[in-house]
Amino acid sequence: MAITGIKGFNDILPGEVEKWQRIEATARRVFQIYGFSEIRVPIMEKTELFSRSIGDATDIVEKEMYSFTDKGENRVTLRPEGTAGVIRSYIEQKLHVLDPVTKLYYMGPMFRYERPQKGRYRQFHQIGAEVVGVTNPRIDAQVLIMLRHFFRDLGLTEPTLQINSLGCPECRPAYRAALKGYLEERRELLCDDCRRRMESNPLRALDCKVPGCGQATAEAPSVLDHLCRGCDDHFVAVRRHLDATETSYAVNHRMVRGLDYYTRTTFELVTGLLGSQSAVAAGGRYDGLIQELGGPNLPGIGFAMGVERVALLLSANASAKAPDLFIAAHGEAAGDEAFRLMTLLQGQGFRVELDYEGKSLKSQMRRADKLGARHTLIIGEDELANGRGMLKEMATGVQLELILEAALLAEALSSQPSP
RNA sequence: GUGGCUAUGGUGAAGCGGUUAACACUUACGACUGUGACUCGUACAUACGUGGGUUCAAAUCCCACUAGCCACCCCA
Structure with a gap:
């Protein structure tokens, strides 16, 4: 256990x-x-x-x-x-x-x-x-x-x-005494707790939720008059x-x-x-x-x-902040490049996520979607050979090829303000 | 401290003495297209809070315990 x-x-x-x-x-x-x-x-x-x-x-x-x-x-x-x-x-x-x-x-x-x-x-x-x-x-x-x-x-x-x-x-002592006197007269109408309270803290009887006590104290003297x-x-x-x-x-x-x-x-x-x-x-x-x-x-x-x-x-309206970019990499070399780019972009304040376990491209895309990433950068082996990647805007599905360079990526991400 | 209700997987739940413990969500993998959302397929409770008992047979009945919730009390 x-x-x-x-x-x-x-x-x-x-x-x-x-x-x-x-x-x-x-x-x-x-x-x-x-x-x-x-x-x-x-x-x-x-x-x-x-x-x-x-x-x-x-x-x-x-x-x-x-x-x-x-x-x-x-x-x-x-x-x-x-x-x-x-x-x-x-x-x-x-x-x-x-x-x-x-x-x-x-x-x-x-x-x-x-x-x-x-x-x-x-x-x-x-x-x-x-x-x-x-x-x-x-x-x-x-x-x-x-x-x-x-x-x-x-x-x-x-x-x-x-x-x-x-x-x-x-x-307060005078009021307390007045209230106590009032309660004494109605002792039999009060609940057990309130009878006990009369001695220790008579003011509490005013707060009692038992219906009988509520009625019994309805006309009780008010502090404000004392x-x-x-x-x-x-x-x-x-x-x-x-x-x-x-x-x-x-x-x-x-x-x-x-x-x-x-x-x-x-x-x-x-x-x-x-x-x-x-x-x-x-x-x-x-x-x-x-x-x-x-x-x-x-x-x-x-x-x-x-x-x-x-x-x-408060209504539950909280949600974790969605990443600006998810980097989906296909292959070991692409994974290394993805990690390098992620680090550079995070250094500039972008929220970037990637897959750490070398999963399939499909899995990575699913995760990008689930996290609500605004963009996904796809780095496959073919693209990597040319030093290029595909940047996909998730909401529209539009994607464009660009050179794998942190500065260019940063620019592309900033140019499209979040909704 | 007192009372009531509840207790099945990560979640919501079916189940009412003999079932492969339904279904949905989540998650994972896959199909459609090396690229998400929709759709489809596959997998995921040796297990029904814990411990006893009844019974040929218990998640299902009984008892105890524990936990949670709600209420009393009191308070933020």
Whole structure:
């Protein structure tokens, strides 16, 4: 039995990988427009970093992390998300002294030990961006605008933007208490999970998909009615900037977060096309996180998108680039000449293919056709004796004889632009 | 961690207790023309996820395991 890959860890093969390249290239290009620089941080960190930033009581930390002890007796974890490592680096490298505003993006694999299903894998990939140092709600709006820009450039209009505010340490406790009180009164209507959630994280009940809970919480108090003055002003301003820039969005006051560090603005880009994995990108503001991790008291905001999920939304339109020329050679000497010419032309940037195994001319022509070569150069023994070959344009079948010289070939190939 | 469904070659699949394990695609070679696409021919599963069991006989029935998918949970 051959060795197989690990459950939930996938290969990305040619044909699929082109979509990834497009996603990554689009992200790089768009994010740079908005002043973001790439940062590359390790995929492993000390376990403590994640338990402190994400929150001890979250599902991620409680049961989904790939944690182990290395040979030096250190507790380490394969990163389950990107923000913690980036912020750790920001603090450790003292990036705040270089510039009061730091805009970073990253891309790479993340790891969570979950049961795989559509759009959810144990090794998955995120592209994320973080801004440190700006409190003004304009940055919240800008991050959202950038996200929309990214999806627009990918040709995706489907994911819709939902926003919410979770308040801050000033106002959230009061809301939490109010919600908890409301839930207590309807305890018997709630599912078992939600009864448990009332204690640990009552906000989660708002997100429950059990129909009974949906009804029971339909009239639940909204976070947005419990925001303190500062948070309310902030949220109103974010919306004002989105309106002013004609960025479409919907307020979803029931949206909650799985990570503890979020404050104020939170958002998701959701789609109905991915089964139950509706979130394509999500993020929010995390004003206390940097200080919590031992850094300066600076605000932050960021998001991450799931590359697999974006790729699922992208229609498969990728194809390998067809060769400019296929050289079909008949005979050993012709094969040598074919190889020589191929090398010269490749040096000039032409995509050239040939047959390596000395197969029949018919086989070689079939392969030229299959690869979609625009031209085929046929070198037979007779032609070779005269230093000539037949150049055939595959689409039309037109062929002409020419002298076997790389410069002449290059000219012939360039003179007929690709369709 | 829980539940449902599925498991035949490189791929999609027929098959429902006794078949040379159909068919299509892909791939390879060949015919038509020393030169592709269309057409035609030939080849390609000692083998039906793994291990047991029932039976004269199992890809076909039973059990276990494993894997995959989908859903719950949670999330990107």
